[in-house]
Amino acid sequence: MSSGPTTDQPMLEGSGIEKYFGAFRVLKAVDFAVAPGEAVGIVGPNGAGKTTLFGVLAGALPPSAGTVRFAGTDLTGTGAASRCRSGIARTHQVPRPFLGMSVFENTLAAARFGAGLGERAAADCAAEALERTGLMHHANRPAAALGLLDRKRLELARALATRPRVLLLDEIGGGLTEAELNLLVALIGQLKSDGLTIVWIEHILHALVRVIDRLVCMSAGAVIAQGRPEVVMADAEVRRAYLGGGVA
Amino acid sequence: MTHYNVERWTRSGRLTVGAALAGLVVLVLLPAFASGLVIDKLTTLFIYILLAVMWNLLAGYAGLVSVGQQAFFGVGGYLALRLVDAGLPPYLALIAGAAGAGIAAIPISTFALRLKGGEFAIAMWVIAEVLRILVMFDPLVQGETGTSLLALNAYDPELRRNLTYWLGLGGLALMLAGTFWLLRSHIGAAAQAIRDDEDAAASIGIDVMRIKQIIFVLAAFGCALAGTIWLASAITFLPRTNFGVQWTVFMLFMVLVGGLRTFEGPIIGALIFFLLQEVFGNLGVWYLAGLGVVAVGFALYLPAGLWGSWQQRSGLQLLSVNVVLRKSGQSTETP
Ligand SMILES: Nc1ncnc2c1ncn2[C@@H]1O[C@H](COP(=O)(O)OP(=O)(O)OP(=O)(O)O)[C@@H](O)[C@H]1O
Ligand SMILES: [Mg+2]
Numbered sequence: 080m081s082s083g084p085t086t087d088q089p090m091l092e093g094s095g096i097e098k099y100f101g102a103f104r105v106l107k108a109v110d111f112a113v114a115p116g117e118a119v120g121i122v123g124p125n126g127a128g129k130t131t132l133f134g135v136l137a138g139a140l141p142p143s144a145g146t147v148r149f150a151g152t153d154l155t156g157t158g159a160a161s162r163c164r165s166g167i168a169r170t171h172q173v174p175r176p177f178l179g180m181s182v183f184e185n186t187l188a189a190a191r192f193g194a195g196l197g198e199r200a201a202a203d204c205a206a207e208a209l210e211r212t213g214l215m216h217h218a219n220r221p222a223a224a225l226g227l228l229d230r231k232r233l234e235l236a237r238a239l240a241t242r243p244r245v246l247l248l249d250e251i252g253g254g255l256t257e258a259e260l261n262l263l264v265a266l267i268g269q270l271k272s273d274g275l276t277i278v279w280i281e282h283i284l285h286a287l288v289r290v291i292d293r294l295v296c297m298s299a300g301a302v303i304a305q306g307r308p309e310v311v312m313a314d315a316e317v318r319r320a321y322l323g324g325g326v327a
Numbered sequence: 328m329t330h331y332n333v334e335r336w337t338r339s340g341r342l343t344v345g346a347a348l349a350g351l352v353v354l355v356l357l358p359a360f361a362s363g364l365v366i367d368k369l370t371t372l373f374i375y376i377l378l379a380v381m382w383n384l385l386a387g388y389a390g391l392v393s394v395g396q397q398a399f400f401g402v403g404g405y406l407a408l409r410l411v412d413a414g415l416p417p418y419l420a421l422i423a424g425a426a427g428a429g430i431a432a433i434p435i436s437t438f439a440l441r442l443k444g445g446e447f448a449i450a451m452w453v454i455a456e457v458l459r460i461l462v463m464f465d466p467l468v469q470g471e472t473g474t475s476l477l478a479l480n481a482y483d484p485e486l487r488r489n490l491t492y493w494l495g496l497g498g499l500a501l502m503l504a505g506t507f508w509l510l511r512s513h514i515g516a517a518a519q520a521i522r523d524d525e526d527a528a529a530s531i532g533i534d535v536m537r538i539k540q541i542i543f544v545l546a547a548f549g550c551a552l553a554g555t556i557w558l559a560s561a562i563t564f565l566p567r568t569n570f571g572v573q574w575t576v577f578m579l580f581m582v583l584v585g586g587l588r589t590f591e592g593p594i595i596g597a598l599i600f601f602l603l604q605e606v607f608g609n610l611g612v613w614y615l616a617g618l619g620v621v622a623v624g625f626a627l628y629l630p631a632g633l634w635g636s637w638q639q640r641s642g643l644q645l646l647s648v649n650v651v652l653r654k655s656g657q658s659t660e661t662p
Contacts, residue, residue, distance in 0.1 A: 139526060163532035175527035177520045179588065183652040187333075188515060188520050191513045193532030198333070198513075206331040218652045241531055 088151050090115040090276040091136060091167065091245045096145035098300075105131050106142070107300040113245070118267070118277040120287040120308070123297035124320055129280045130172050132297070133247050136278075137169040138162040163193045168243035172250045174230035175239075176222040183209065183218040184216075185233055186240040191286070193241025208240040211266060224280055228254055246270065248279040252286050262288050284312070284324075298322070330655040335511055343645040356495055358489040366492045370560050372601045373495035374553045377502055378574065379581035379593035379600075381549035384506055387588040388515065388648075389451040389542040390522030392444070394575045395451025396550045398435075398458050401570035403551025404426040404558040405462045409475060412467055417478045418490060425498075429548030436543045440536060443525075452572070459570035470521075473565035476558055491559040498552045507590060509545065510648040518542050576615055580622040586632030590646045595634045 089112035091212055098106035105128045113119045121129050134140035136147055138159035146155045154162055177185050186205035190196050196204055209215045212232045217225065225233060231251050238246060248267070252260055260283065267290050271277055281287045287294070287308070294308040298320035305310045358366055378396075385391040407424030411417050435454060442450050463470045479487055509515055517538045520528040529535050558564055577600060585596020600618075607614045629636055638644060 137530065139530065159526070159529040160532050160534050163530060169530060171527065171530070175524045175530075177523035177527065179523050180516070180519055181649060181651075184516060184650060185520075187650065188513070188516045188528075188533065189531040191519060192534075195532070201513075202331055202333045202652070237531055 089113060089148070090117070090149045090150060091278075093132070093136055094146050094148070095144075096132065096135055096147075097143040098128070098140065099143045105140065105300050106135070109145070109297075109300070109302055111136075111295065111302065113276055113278055115276055116274055117293065118271050118279065118291045120218065120294045121278065121280045121297060122282065122284065122287070122294065126299075127297040127320075128300040129297055130249055133169055133249055133278075135279065135315070137167055137247060139169075160192075163241055163243075164195060166242075166244035167247070168193065168241045168245070169247035170231070170234035170238050170239035170249050170251055171285035174227070174234050176225065176230050176233050178221070178223040180222055181219050181226065182214055182222050182233060182236075185222050186236050189237040189240035190242070193243075196242075204242065205240045207238040211239060212236040213262070220289060228259075243275065245276040245278070248277065248281070250280055252281050252283045260286050284308070332655055333655045334651045334653050336350055337647055339643065339645055340647055344593040351500055355493070358492060363485070363488055366488055367560065368601075370488075370492045370495045370556065371604075372597065373492075373499045373502045374557050374560075374603055375577065375581060376594055377477055377495075377499050377549055377553045377556075377583065377596040378578050380503060380506060381546045381553070383582045383587060383590075383593040384542060384549070384577035385546045387582065387593075388510055389518040389539060390525075390541065391440075391546075392448050393451040393538065393546075394448045394579075395453070395455040396546070396578060397570050397572060397574040398451065398455035399428045399547040399550040400554035400557070400574050401455070401462065401566070402431060403554035404564055404569045405465075405468070406551075406563055407472065407555045408467060409465075411476060411478045415483075415561075417476065418494060421494060421559055422552075425543050425548055427650055428551030428554070429544055432544045432547030434528035435542070435547075436540045437554070442540045442544060452575075455570055455572075458599065460565050462570070463566050465536065468564065468566060471566065473568075475563050475626075476582070477562075479559060479562055487559075493558065494559065495556045498556060502552065504546070506545070506549075507646065507648070509541075510590070511650075515542055516536060516650075535649050545556070573615055576619050576622070577596055580618045582632070583622045583625040584632055586635035586638070589632070589635050589638060590648060592634035596632065599633075 093216045094110050096106050096109040109132060111132060123129055129284035131140065138154070138157055146153055148154065149165060149167060186208050190204040191218060194204055207220055212235050214229065214232050214236055217229060222233060235251055252263055255263060263320040264286050267277060267279065270289065271290060279287060279291065291308065293305060294311040295305040296303050296311050296317045297320055303316050303320060304314040382396060385393055403425045406427040407420045410420035410423055415423065439447060439450050439454065462468055468474055482490070517528065517533045518539055520533055521538055525535055554569060581596035581600045582593045584599055585594065586592020625632060631639060
């Protein structure tokens with residue numbers, strides 16, 4: 080690897096990532112990188128380690144071995160909060176709203192801390208995130224009053240309100256109607272053309288392929304194939320990994 | 328782009344603060360009219376309210392359930408004794424002692440805040456016990472025997488009573504205002520986010536440890552201030568009493584009965600507790616057990632407390648720490 084920043088330096092990169100939960104090896108020497116402005120999709124059967132990889136990239140889980148670099152800087156030892164402030168935002172597969180706060184207060188805190196904005200600018204940023212995700216009409220409701228789909232939207236709104244450079248999306252499309260899914264795909268496409276780097280874990284392949292440049296398939300803690308979506312899905316090992324797993 | 332305004336003040340909020348300020352003026356002038364007994368009772372009430380608001384700040388707004396806040400109540404009093412012994416004027420020593428306990432809370436926090444949930448709660452209780460034992464080694468305290476803040480006897484009793492009352496009133500007013508301001512700031516929002524989900528809070532850029540530390544130190548200072556005001560009114564310092572776990576029982580009772588997570592609830596709870604103390608205060612350990620049972624009962628069956636439940640039913644909120652988003656130009660009176 081060259082030391083100075085180059086144009087093809089990855090935006091976010093995990094190299095040789097190992098993760099054990101006790102004796103259980105969940106990630107096996109995973110190398111994963113996403114280039115600036117690129118949109119990458121991740122698929123893989125349940126339990127493949129996709130969410131765990133996000134946890135390691137976002138700083139929520141310390142890797143057992145390996146390094147995480149962001150725009151050329153080694154972030155391996157840093158925590159989730161500082162990674163978020165430097166530009167890595169993630170949504171949670173199982174939504175984790177702040178239940179004792181309103182929807183707007185959820186995003187306001189994200190804008191204030193994650194984006195590091197002052198009072199007024201944070202309010203505008205938080206409001207914009209609610210508008211983009213279609214949550215504005217719920218702004219002053221308690222987050223606890225939201226149903227599952229709106230809680231997923233709030234995950235996205237909160238992540239956007241931190242003004243990220245890299246957005247890690249973990250299964251935010253599940254359960255949406257076809258029309259809602261179209262809106263989501265349009266939004267993510269918009270974010271991409273705004274210059275955001277995107278990594279999207281999603282089982283709904285037909286939605287994924289409308290946004291992504293590259294597809295990564297994980298199975299049993301390892302990346303087993305990556306490249307153009309149709310090539311990856313035709314891969315023999317990928318088909319084997321999915322046998323009985325069920326893929327859309 | 329549409330512009331938005333963040334609304335932090337409601338009409339009822341402004342009215343409440345106005346009424347509180349008017350009440351404060353009356354209370355400041357009260358010693359000129361009221362009997363010494365009333366002044367003494369009110370000083371005690373101020374101590375209760377301060378303790379309740381501090382425990383709610385910790386547990387209700389930051390999710391830090393501590394059963395060891397008597398550590399700071401006791402340390403504040405002890406430091407005040409030490410400072411008076413070193414020659415500081417008594418009332419200055421009472422304030423400095425509380426500040427010293429607040430400072431002592433910083434190293435304690437770096438250890439205690441690493442623990443979560445029940446472990447944190449128990450650790451705080453252990454810390455309180457350890458500090459009590461350490462303080463008992465100081466010859467000034469004379470072990471179990473305790474000591475008295477004799478320097479206060481130099482004051483005319485009437486003046487001493489009033490000074491202690493004003494210290495309590497001023498301390499309470501400043502701590503209430505400061506807590507309210509802090510809770511409405513982004514620090515307060517971060518504390519609530521941490522209370523609701525610590526990992527999610529970190530995921531949006533909140534420095535969890537730093538925010539917890541701010542809340543912890545402020546609450547320690549408040550409890551210590553209550554402890555020094557109490558020392559000034561009781562004069563005696565008994566390690567078993569000043570570091571007694573009964574203070575935690577009192578705090579739990581006031582906050583859980585009044586209403587956890589509301590700004591007003593603990594104040595209501597303190598008033599109720601104050602009245603109960605008047606009637607049952609001498610019944611000793613059974614009374615203490617009764618308070619504990621009632622507090623647990625509230626936690627299980629009426630978790631919002633009296634004020635919180637009433638608030639949910641009536642929709643009325645006097646002092647809100649929440650923010651509301653309005654489109655520019657939109658009226659402020661729609662709920
Ligand atoms: N905190 C944890 N402790 C122990 N085991 C865990 C933990 N988190 C995840 N695992 C295990 O690690 C494996 C990978 O989990 P992970 O959530 O990363 O999979 P995934 O690819 O996201 O699956 P899904 O498609 O179901 O979301 C699973 O077997 C899971 O049970
Ligand atoms: Mg997952």
